[in-house]
Amino acid sequence: MNSxxxxxxxxxxxxxxxxxxxxxxxxxxxxxxxxIPTTSFFIRNHLALNTALPGVVLEAWQLVTxxxxxxxxxxxxxxxxxxxxxxxEFEDLHGPHQILALYLIGGIGGGLLSVLGYALMGRVAxxxxxxxxxLAVMAAVVTLYPQKRIRLLFFGTVRLLWVVAVFLxxxxxxxxxxxxxxxxxxxxxxxxxxxxxxxxAGERGMDLTSWAKVFFSGDGRSRGRYAPGRSSGGSSxxxxxxxxxxxxxxxxxxxxxxxxxxxxTLRQERDRKKAERSRRRxxxxxxxxxxxxxxxxxxxxxxxxTLEDASRQ
Numbered sequence: 001m002n003s004x005x006x007x008x009x010x011x012x013x014x015x016x017x018x019x020x021x022x023x024x025x026x027x028x029x030x031x032x033x034x035x036i037p038t039t040s041f042f043i044r045n046h047l048a049l050n051t052a053l054p055g056v057v058l059e060a061w062q063l064v065t066x067x068x069x070x071x072x073x074x075x076x077x078x079x080x081x082x083x084x085x086x087x088x089e090f091e092d093l094h095g096p097h098q099i100l101a102l103y104l105i106g107g108i109g110g111g112l113l114s115v116l117g118y119a120l121m122g123r124v125a126x127x128x129x130x131x132x133x134x135l136a137v138m139a140a141v142v143t144l145y146p147q148k149r150i151r152l153l154f155f156g157t158v159r160l161l162w163v164v165a166v167f168l169x170x171x172x173x174x175x176x177x178x179x180x181x182x183x184x185x186x187x188x189x190x191x192x193x194x195x196x197x198x199x200x201a202g203e204r205g206m207d208l209t210s211w212a213k214v215f216f217s218g219d220g221r222s223r224g225r226y227a228p229g230r231s232s233g234g235s236s237x238x239x240x241x242x243x244x245x246x247x248x249x250x251x252x253x254x255x256x257x258x259x260x261x262x263x264x265t266l267r268q269e270r271d272r273k274k275a276e277r278s279r280r281r282x283x284x285x286x287x288x289x290x291x292x293x294x295x296x297x298x299x300x301x302x303x304x305x306t307l308e309d310a311s312r313q
Contacts, residue, residue, distance in 0.1 A: 026076045148160045
């Protein structure tokens with residue numbers, strides 16, 4: 001148990017909080033809420049996303065709450081695995097408020113497209129799950145780092161771009177085939193599209209994430225805008241302040257020299273990783289500035305290699 005707590009505290013604070021909320025809601029549904037007719041009816045009709053109009057207009061919170069509801073084990077398992085695999089480095093590079101904002105805005109984008117699409121088709125559906133938010137994170141990472149590679153069982157190392165493309169292509173094929181698929185295809189497409197637009201908006205100077213800083217402390221230095229290879233500036237996802245830090249991030253020492261030693265060891269490790277990330281960011285920023293001034297061809301082979309390595313991380 002202590003090993004799990006130590007591992008948990010070392011994970012990026014926003015990511016571990018989002019996953020914890022999803023898991024807690026799923027377990028509550030599985031063990032209790034889904035077994036009580038009244039609560040089951042309320043959750044499905046007022047917290048999941050019901051695309052029938054004007055319901056979602058009167059209950060706009062559904063665009064947020066549906067992103068945390070899963071009614072099946074495989075559904076939450078794969079969503080949380082993908083969120084953890086892709087989200088860790090994103091939060092490390094861009095800060096906890098960035099991934100929180102992306103998760104929620106991506107889910108809202110997927111929900112809005114679902115409502116609009118089903119309205120145009122004259123159909124209704126109940127949408128739930130974090131798939132739109134997860135695809136928003138994946139699409140944002142692909143947009144920022146198109147050379148990013150991941151290792152998949154049976155397939156080896158592949159570009160994340162092709163993984164996202166296959167996911168969306170399968171969604172389109174399922175949609176074209178029709179039938180009674182339970183896959184929230186419109187939410188997937190909307191989430192991925194929102195992730196792409198989220199990055200492009202940030203590159204043009206639109207700050208879509210500053211509101212999320214209220215949940216975390218120590219992020220005041222964040223630039224709040226995206227650029228390829230650049231981080232959000234100084235945000236440490238291992239920090240533990242703000243609302244989420246207070247609920248999920250702070251270690252509780254129970255005294256003793258061993259507890260103090262563990263805290264000191266963790267602090268030193270965080271400082272070392274933060275220093276490494278800072279040096280890497282500074283070098284990438286310098287190279288990007290050189291490209292802006294002199295063009296890509298002016299880079300040395302080492303600088304090109306550094307930029308390529310950063311895009312794969």
